[in-house]
Amino acid sequence: MESTNENNIDTSMRHVVYDRFGERDVLQVVESPVPQPENGQVLVRVHGAGLNPIDWKTRKGLGFAARQIENSLPWTPGYDVAGEVVAVGDGVTTLAPGDRVMGMVGFPAAGGGYAEYALAAADELAIVPEELDLVTAGGVPLAALTAWQGLFEMGKLESGQKILIHAGAGGVGHFAVQFALERGAHVIATASARNRDFLAELGVHEVIDYHTTDFTDECYGLDMVLDLMGGDVGKRSLHTLGENGVLVTIPTVTADEIISIAEEMGLRAHGMTVRPDVFHLEEIAELIEDGDVRVHVDGQFTLDQVREAHEALEGGHVRGKLVLDCR
Known part of the structure; x- marks a missing residue:
């Protein structure tokens, strides 16, 4: 990713996709143009993307999220991101470039977390406490x-x-x-x-x-x-x-x-089915900031290790969270 524009945002990015449901070998890393934020959206340079059981179940075509996306493959998985805001769309007044944020994004149909850059609705994102590094924060939201x-x-x-x-x-x-x-x-x-x-x-x-x-x-x-x-x-x-x-x-x-x-x-x-809720997420961030709650990450993987990450995820017996380091 050599080329950048005047805002120092890369023009292309690496991200994970699958074009059909199946085993871990359907997961591919590809390069695409960096998306642009639209009205109410924020572009996040992703540091950490959380891995959740819904990710492997959906990849296999199981559960309600798979029904939402089956006609929009290829698709980039990932509902959890944490990183740095690099651009904001029209109408966004609550966040600015440089803000450290985390959120449950694109749920259930858009996804997009397993990527170097991800789009999120501004109202899905909470500020990450300074005490929490952004890769670890990717494991929090969902x-x-x-x-x-x-x-x-x-x-x-x-x-x-x-x-x-x-x-x-x-x-x-x-x-x-x-x-x-x-x-x-x-x-x-x-x-x-x-x-x-x-x-x-x-x-x-x-x-x-x-x-x-x-x-x-x-x-x-x-x-x-x-x-x-x-x-x-x-x-x-x-x-x-x-x-x-x-x-x-x-x-x-x-x-x-x-x-x-x-x-x-x-x-x-x-x-119950979880839903994004930035007010809940802000309360959770406060507990982390105060030291009342800690986030345990059992394993970190790069984008290129996404198949190994899914193998660990499917195996169960994870203590705390697994995250992708998307930097």
Whole structure:
């Protein structure tokens, strides 16, 4: 990328695309002109792009996002970006070139995060705290917003309540346990033995090793369950709820079934799909800035390593987040 224009913005950029659904080998790195921001948009020079489970599921043609994009392939994945504003479109008054920003962008149909430059709506972006480097910040928006909206919008979690969070050491999970603790809840999390110390360091009150212990034997009368696993785990979790408890299940594929079983049991369960919300993101940024929440990145990959990144993502067992370093 030799050529730049008078604003020192490259005229071409590298980005990841796939032109069909499939395995990791459909992911390609190509070069294209840098897009120009339109009315209400911002052009971000991307430092970090978060990797999320929805990325590999969509690449395989699974789930609701795949239905949104199947007629617009080739497509650049990625819903999480953090970086530096380099240009703003008409009507943008809240951000200026040089601002350090992060956001959940292009959800669900536009995508575009796995790139050296990405377009975002100005109202999708929050300022990144100085304490947080921009590659790490790329791992925050979608996972943190999922945790925040699941706990506080859908679950109405309050101080003093008792909550079980499944997969507490994962991308969404490690944010969820910290948000719940910060809100004053008693937090129980399921995880593998290797993540026990990690979760204890975050302040989790009880860690249940799901390999050796059945959480239904340990938990009862709960105010809330945040189910990041779905399927059988979600169904069995209903038995841990108190009569006024609520289960929020994140995986969309099994949500309807879990909700139906809850209704038969006279219990409450909700599914949810995360949405961009800059006000929530600003609250999350403040917690990070104050040191109340930390972001754990388990692995960083370059754009050229995107297939390896998806291999790690699909394997599960990631502690915290994986990010692409797009610089």
